[in-house]
Amino acid sequence: MSDVDYCELCDLPKSTCIHGNPPPPPPPATRRVATPRATPVTRRTSRPAPAAAPPRVVNHRWTPPDAFRSAILEVLGEHGGELDQDDLFDALEAAMGERLKPADQELTPEGELRWRYAARRARQALIAEGQMTKGRPGIWALA
Numbered sequence: 726m727s728d729v730d731y732c733e734l735c736d737l738p739k740s741t742c743i744h745g746n747p748p749p750p751p752p753p754a755t756r757r758v759a760t761p762r763a764t765p766v767t768r769r770t771s772r773p774a775p776a777a778a779p780p781r782v783v784n785h786r787w788t789p790p791d792a793f794r795s796a797i798l799e800v801l802g803e804h805g806g807e808l809d810q811d812d813l814f815d816a817l818e819a820a821m822g823e824r825l826k827p828a829d830q831e832l833t834p835e836g837e838l839r840w841r842y843a844a845r846r847a848r849q850a851l852i853a854e855g856q857m858t859k860g861r862p863g864i865w866a867l868a
Contacts, residue, residue, distance in 0.1 A: 786828040787839045788821070793847035796820050798856065798867070806867040813865050814841055 732742040800816045801808055808816070818825070818840070829840035848865060851857040860866040 790843040790846040
C-alpha cells in the first residue's frame with residue numbers, strides 16, 4: 726500500500742476512514758403528500774327547535790333576595806314610603822316570619838343575618854329598577 730491509501734489525519738486506510746469516506750448522501754427526499762382534511766360541515770336541523778325550557782326551580786337553603794322585593798315594597802307602602810333601616814328590618818321580619826327558613830337566621834361570613842343580607846340585595850335591585858331611591862344613609866324610601 727502506498728501513502729495515498731492512508732488518511733493523513735487519522736492514519737487509517739481511506740476505505741475505512743471517515744475523512745476519506747464521506748457519509749452517504751441522504752436518501753432522495755420523498756415528497757410528502759398531505760392528507761386531505763375534513764371540511765367543516767354545516768349541520769342542518771331536521772327537527773323543530775325545542776320549546777323554551779320551563780323555569781328551573783331551585784330549592785335554596787335560605788330565602789332568595791327576590792322573595793323580599795314585594796315584602797319590602799309593602800312595608801314601605803304601609804309606613805308612608807320611607808322608613809329607617811332598623812325599623813324596616815323589624816317590620817320585614819314580622820311580615821316574612823312564616824316564609825323565612827331556618828338557615829336565614831345563620832350569619833354570613835361578615836357577621837350579618839342571611840335574610841338581612843338578602844333584603845339589602847333586593848333593595849339594590851329595586852333601586853336599579855327605579856322603584857326605590859337611595860335617599861339618605863340608613864333610610865329606605867320608595868321612588
